[in-house]
Amino acid sequence: MITKRIIACLDVRDGRVVKGVQFVDIVDAGDPATQAARHAREGADEIVLLDITATHEGRGTLLDTVRRTARELFVPFCVGGGIRTADDAAQVFEAGADKVSVNSAALKDPMLIDAIGRSFGAQAVVVAIDARRDPEAADPVREAQVYVQGGRKLAGRRVVEWAREAENRGAGEILLTSMNSDGMRTGFDCELTAAVSEAVGIPVIASGGAGTVEHFVDVFGRGKADAALAASIFHFGVSSARSLKEELARAGVSVRLPC
């Protein structure tokens, strides 16, 4: 039986793992290669490394960090941040990533999704969407808006529609971050995740808001997520993928328990 994936996310700035609350108040959380290896050992199904400063500072992805992190990592490894062209993606793949995550650049030039997919396969393209509900809207879920540049700027697209377009262009997965919940540890945005998951035929990774095991149970159930991303819940030894998965298994969620 296919299992629900628990994905450990490393937000990286200047070669260090950092964690912020709603994209601000950033604190140091260690070395990416060490952290990735630990998460994999403890049962994380996948590692995502997001270079959170790449886009707005115009820097390239940290190829050295990617190479160092990938070296001894034998679970799927996705890298995002600062990937603006198919050539950028090619360099990240060459450095050892299995997937790239594109966000701002894909909104600016949606053909980027087609281009990476054509060269490396749809399975290698994750389209990351930073979403924020519009509390003024009649339907805050359907009308949730896409944001770019680390949440600084409105993209002028609706989340569900953009997810559909990404799929049609050849994205293999959607990584949906609720910016309302990110770093708050108050739970995933299950309604928005379910709306996107029902709108597309590709896997949806829920992100933003993980704080308790119950939140994961909820997003896999009500939220119809195929995978869930966790960052702050794993940092500082709060919880390991292993203990999270053992509790999920007890709650009836199908997960891969580490050997």
Added chain:
Amino acid sequence: MRVTVIDYKAGNLTSVLKALHHLGAETIVTDGDLALVESAERIVLPGVGHFAATQRLDATGLTPAIRAAIARGVPFLGICVGMQWLYAGSSEAPEQPGLAHFSEQCTHFAESHEKVPHVGWNSLEVRKGSRLLAGVEPGEFVYFTHSYKAPVTADTAATTFYIEPFAAAVERANVMGVQFHPEKSGATGLKILRNFLSWNSTEEGKGTE
């Protein structure tokens, strides 16, 4: 030991090479040097992406060279599209023939409410006698990402269930294939690659028959 890895420009080889190096193998990558296939001790055919990319194996003359190596008894492992290529073909690219070492066709997952591609960690039901999957216990998982799959037949070494049962691994003597990505399947995947690297013909007969 030395492994010849075939590059037919279908996706990225880095992960496969990294895993083989981790296990102590020396790798040689070729995208068309037939001499390297003729002298190969072991061959790995990776591959992510579209079945049509295997056309390059025909265009470069690698197809007959690999066929000859297999006939000589060289251990061969196809991964993902590399496994599918061992069959007669795939409905993903009907005009492109496979090696037809196995006579069946690969097909798209049946329509259902489940998502396709099948992405994630799934379990294996290993058939008794598989040498490639020796030591893989019930409850171990491997990582898949694919929309097309091979049917379950007498040569199937392991089945996985997603929408329907399909061949997660195929094995007949020195010719082996896995639909999943052993290079991305943690300790279980490395164990499977180690089995491939230590495969030798003298143990033949302990196989699936």
